[in-house]
Amino acid sequence: MKRRQTIVYIMSNQRSGSTLIENILSKSTEIISVGETYLLGGYLHKKGPGSAWDWNCSCGSNLNDCDFWKKIFNRLKLKDLEVIKNTKIIYPKGPDKELIKEENKHVATLMNNIYNAVFDITHCSILVDSSKEAYHGISLYRNSQFNFKFIYLKRDLRAVSISRQKWRRKYDKENLSLLKLLLANYIHRINCWFLLRSVKKKDIYNLNYEDFFKNPQEIFNDMSEFIGFNSFSVPDYMELNDDHTIAGTPNRFEKRKIKYDDGWHDVAKKNPFFNFLGYILNKIG
Numbered sequence: 001m002k003r004r005q006t007i008v009y010i011m012s013n014q015r016s017g018s019t020l021i022e023n024i025l026s027k028s029t030e031i032i033s034v035g036e037t038y039l040l041g042g043y044l045h046k047k048g049p050g051s052a053w054d055w056n057c058s059c060g061s062n063l064n065d066c067d068f069w070k071k072i073f074n075r076l077k078l079k080d081l082e083v084i085k086n087t088k089i090i091y092p093k094g095p096d097k098e099l100i101k102e103e104n105k106h107v108a109t110l111m112n113n114i115y116n117a118v119f120d121i122t123h124c125s126i127l128v129d130s131s132k133e134a135y136h137g138i139s140l141y142r143n144s145q146f147n148f149k150f151i152y153l154k155r156d157l158r159a160v161s162i163s164r165q166k167w168r169r170k171y172d173k174e175n176l177s178l179l180k181l182l183l184a185n186y187i188h189r190i191n192c193w194f195l196l197r198s199v200k201k202k203d204i205y206n207l208n209y210e211d212f213f214k215n216p217q218e219i220f221n222d223m224s225e226f227i228g229f230n231s232f233s234v235p236d237y238m239e240l241n242d243d244h245t246i247a248g249t250p251n252r253f254e255k256r257k258i259k260y261d262d263g264w265h266d267v268a269k270k271n272p273f274f275n276f277l278g279y280i281l282n283k284i285g
Ligand SMILES: [Zn+2]
Pocket: 057, 058, 059, 060, 061, 066, 067, 068, 069, 243, 244, 245
């Protein structure tokens, strides 16, 4: 019997290790990782997040020149790539609510077509989408023709906030205080939790970033059972080999040893109120 193809959607805060997880998973011959597909529209038209690497695919090419994405776009048989303006499903609200709902339907259909095209050209049976967005992910789940599963990835909110602040500074973005980032990350977490309540328990894998590093192999074996692929040894390094992913962590281009990054502890200690509030928010959920 032919197994139904599976979408694995990583839901998490930014800077939670989703690129690491997708990178390890993509080393399986059964799995293809495509990165953060909700940004695909922006990458095609060079708009929104991604300016730091000129919205290129992780292979280094522009999406219109990348061999992988070119094949996908050809497969979609679109008259014009302009059709792929937006690949993000957003919560419909405000005066344009009905328009947004219509647009969301188009995006859901387009995303299913893109997933199909990826399966067709790669012959993989599992696709990892590391978009991380809560409403976008749930909407795709509800409209999916595939076996659709979530990895709900959680990392210490203080680590996430400190890492986000660091990268925002590096890319000259508006400097946000650690407290603001902490609250924004917490709101995203609550949003994920709230929306995941409507997902069947058997379709969610709860992954804790800190726990992963305590026993990577055991957790990875567990994940392979949940997703349904043959497990293998967790690699020592995170590196790109023939990857064609959208977005992801800014330092994904260099080969890096896979290890727990505790650099944030010192920064947290220097900010006692942030450190304390983060501790409490982690405990709450
Ligand atoms: Zn590429």
